[in-house]
Amino acid sequence: MLTDNNPASPGAVLTEKPPVLVVDDEYGPRESIAFSLASEFAVDTADRAKEALAKLRARPYAAVVLDIRMPEMDGIRALEELRKIDAHVSVIMLTGYGTLLTAQQAMVAGANQYLRKPPDIPELIEAVRKQTQATRLRRAQAALAREALDSNTALKREIERNEPQIWQARASVELVHDLNNPLTVVIGYASLLAEEARLLRQRDPAAAKKLLEYSAMVEKAAEYCHHLSENWRMAAKQTPTFARVDLIHVVEEVKQVIFFGNVAIQVTGLSEAWVRGAKFELMRVLQNLFKNSLEAGATRLMVTFSRQGSQIEMSIADNGTGMDADRLKRALHGGYSSKSNGTGLGLSICRHLAGTHGATFGVESAPGKGTTVRLLFPAAPAE
Numbered sequence: 001m002l003t004d005n006n007p008a009s010p011g012a013v014l015t016e017k018p019p020v021l022v023v024d025d026e027y028g029p030r031e032s033i034a035f036s037l038a039s040e041f042a043v044d045t046a047d048r049a050k051e052a053l054a055k056l057r058a059r060p061y062a063a064v065v066l067d068i069r070m071p072e073m074d075g076i077r078a079l080e081e082l083r084k085i086d087a088h089v090s091v092i093m094l095t096g097y098g099t100l101l102t103a104q105q106a107m108v109a110g111a112n113q114y115l116r117k118p119p120d121i122p123e124l125i126e127a128v129r130k131q132t133q134a135t136r137l138r139r140a141q142a143a144l145a146r147e148a149l150d151s152n153t154a155l156k157r158e159i160e161r162n163e164p165q166i167w168q169a170r171a172s173v174e175l176v177h178d179l180n181n182p183l184t185v186v187i188g189y190a191s192l193l194a195e196e197a198r199l200l201r202q203r204d205p206a207a208a209k210k211l212l213e214y215s216a217m218v219e220k221a222a223e224y225c226h227h228l229s230e231n232w233r234m235a236a237k238q239t240p241t242f243a244r245v246d247l248i249h250v251v252e253e254v255k256q257v258i259f260f261g262n263v264a265i266q267v268t269g270l271s272e273a274w275v276r277g278a279k280f281e282l283m284r285v286l287q288n289l290f291k292n293s294l295e296a297g298a299t300r301l302m303v304t305f306s307r308q309g310s311q312i313e314m315s316i317a318d319n320g321t322g323m324d325a326d327r328l329k330r331a332l333h334g335g336y337s338s339k340s341n342g343t344g345l346g347l348s349i350c351r352h353l354a355g356t357h358g359a360t361f362g363v364e365s366a367p368g369k370g371t372t373v374r375l376l377f378p379a380a381p382a383e
Contacts, residue, residue: 017042018062018132023052023078024094025070029118033065036121037128049078056085060139062132065124067117068095079111088138090131094119137192182287185221185258189214220257224280242357244380245282247273247314251303254286264298265290269305273312275377277357285353288346289316289373296320298370312379317372323365332363 020041024030025048034043044061046052049070056064064082068075079091096117112134113127193214196207248267255265293301298318306313323331331347347363350373354361358378365371 018136019044019059020063020065020128020132021046021052021055021061022065023047023049023070023075024065024067026067029067033119033124037065037125040125041128041132049073049075049081052078053081053085056082056089060086061089062135063090063092063128065092065094065128066111068093088135088142090135092124092127092131182221182224182258185260186218186225189218189221193218217257220253224257224283242276242278244274244383245277245279247275247282247312247377248305250279250282251286254283254290258283258287259290259294262294264294265301265303267303267305270307270312273305273314274380274382275312275357276380277377281353281356285350285375288350292346293318293320293371296322296371307379308376310379312377314375314377315372316374317370319370322367322369322371324367328363328365 018041020037021044022030022033022037023046024033027047030045030047034045037043041062044055046055050073052064052066055061066075066078066082070078073081075093075095079093082089082091090112092113092115093111094115094117112131115124115127119127193211196211196214248270251265251267255261255267259265290301293316296318298320301316301318304315304317306315332351333348351361354375360374360376362374363371364374
């Protein structure tokens, strides 16, 4: 059953409702939930898990509301099969037999939220709103990841086929490498802005605050992309203009703009760390170092600032997989990556940019013990 089948009136603004599947073997609760959600979502229903799985194979849904206690195939088993069909759709589990163990089983099987049955209707509607948005974001991120993987694979093949080349070719490769992350952020936040804009007229004006926050992030990421492309257009060999820069502020901006405020990245030590440098070039260094750590499986990335006489030390320590001495040597040289979609340019770019700032660049790593990068910058004189 689709409850959103009424044709739009002439001249009406068409807004596609997110499709939601309600799965429950009991007719009354199933239709009650469908009716409650119908004003905001395009609701489809199924009275058995097998029917629901067939519908999921036929079309994508933004969310699934799934009862745990059902005949033939219960909700936990259905959820396991559902995840084989769609890894990104949000699933809200319902049960009238709620226990902590049942909730734990549902979450382990891949549920995104757990509600008691019968659900409180406002709570259910808000849960479906939140989970449909989460589905959209996961799918957008997955699509971007696939595109980035394809681009990086093609780029790596190009490097292997043509290396060594003159400096212009390498500079262009570095540009593409560094543009990938901020451009992904721009596209991701732009997608969120579009979704929020569509929902804004349907819900309350408080959503406007989100639009302002997202647009600020888009602006910062776009500014970063503009700098990188302009730097290439004006010829990458030119020395960038240096100014007094607080490294801690740069770290926080990279964390928020490039890595969505990832809580794994923590900053400790000094409250200020002033050096002379080019802000966007320093952002390139941090972008590459943070990305390498997170892609190496790090769940903790500690950035520590300390004063060493007339110098500022920035230490970036992670708990990722680490590298043996041979892999580390090849990674520092450039052109080597242990990742199937890597270009092997990250550490080489960082060493080069650190050198242009008069900084020393050192790396310590060991398998199973993580990696620590230390950069020692000349401290900027006080103004």
